[in-house]
Amino acid sequence: MNIAYNFAFFDEGSKREIRRSTLKAIAIPGYQVPFASREMPIGRGWGTGGLQLTLSLIGKKDMLKVIDQGADESVNAVNIKKLVTKTTGVRTVDDTEDATVVQSRHRIPEVPLKEHQILILQVPLPEPLRYYEPSEFVTQRLHAEQEYSGAWLMLFEQIMKYGHMSTGADHPVMVQDRYVMAPSPIPRFDNPKMNYSKALILLGAGREKKIYAVPPFTKVVSLAFDDYPFEAESFEGASCWQCGATGVFLDELIDEGTGETYHQCNDTSYCISRLNARPANH
Amino acid sequence: MKLDLVHDTQLAYRKLMDSMSRPGLISELGELAGKVGLKLNCFDATVLLAAVLLDTEVTFKIISEKEEEIVRLFNQLTYAKAAETAAADFIFVLNDANSFQLEEAIRKAKAGDLIHPHASATFIVEAEQITNDNGLVLSGPGIEDTHHVQVSTCGSESRGSWLDERALRNIEYPLGVDMIFVDRDSRTLCLPRTTQISKKVNN
Structure with missing residues (x-):
């Protein structure tokens, strides 16, 4: 059976809902805006958050690059590109400079992004306090009260156990001195690229139904202690x-x-x- | 209406997103707004933004002398329902509204709460002219250093005091209202709640 899908897979109502959430996310940097997270032809937790953001904003003239752990040819990246091109007809590219929209899992490209580009990151766990507090009801209130002891405690315990902060990836960041945010599981090496980035960064968590954003030229500081400074790999x-x-x-x-x-x-x-x-x- | 509700709204959204993520960046919606082609008592760009943003899931308020007419039209176009200022998700302040009405709307509009700061109103305000001339100095997220904008509002009355009202409404960040301005030439400018505005003092 051959189904004629709407441009970019989604119906217009779904796109509008994602777009409205995205605009609010941009207006409140680092805050996780809940969204409906539509059913997708790939499983939740496999990049559906990033994919939904991509589909909501992509247009006929865009050039799309999708990477998975830095690779353009991995299964996840290839399948996402196939879905987007089959439902939009947009061109995909490998060179970072040629792309207008870059969807990525777990990396920010080496080539610095420019002002006309948009980086979309796939996020498995958007809640930086989840390790410390399992309840969403509670973490919402912790964010409301700017009560981030849990994030600091997590890093402190790592130092006590291992002598250094042992976050392999997803090292929490403070956005514009207000929200502690999970930068998605990018290596610590990539965290500084978010600080005053020239490109808009959107983050989407499909399974957890959250969209958040780091606008260009926004302060993003990796959490660290005075005597245990943040160190990239x-x-x-x-x-x-x-x-x-x-x-x-x-x-x-x-x-x-x-x-x-x-x-x-x-x-x-x-x-x-x-x-x-x-x-x-x- | 020649507006393509799939591709033209996508292009308009991208311009709006550009302007929202870079406050002070003026985006041209003229070509797209030109396709609206309805003879109405509001700007074409306002109708375009309504098509981008509104549907059955959200509510809106029109602040204008022709409120009834525009409410009916927006409802027919988007199926969104009208609501009072204090409850509306989107508040359209048309160019025949006076400064007092804009200020009052900012005062009454919902600004979210600390747990749900996104549950706040977005303003779409019709201005006479938006330029990058000296006037207002913008800073904050999305702005590398500072941006200069001039928002000339309609009619003889000055709408300058909306700035104070906006500052007051946004004082308890992350609570606040986000504002989109459109002018007669379909230029658009966004002032999200994070943008700090100061007035340029002329020497």
């Missing part, structure tokens, strides 16, 4: 084995034959564009 002395890049987020891989570890760019399109830019005789 360090790749001191390591470089990409393919393109030789340093100062970017690297994946650590193990050569199963020799047992040696080596590093590779996590952002695949960045790595490929560097390789392509090399002189041919190299």
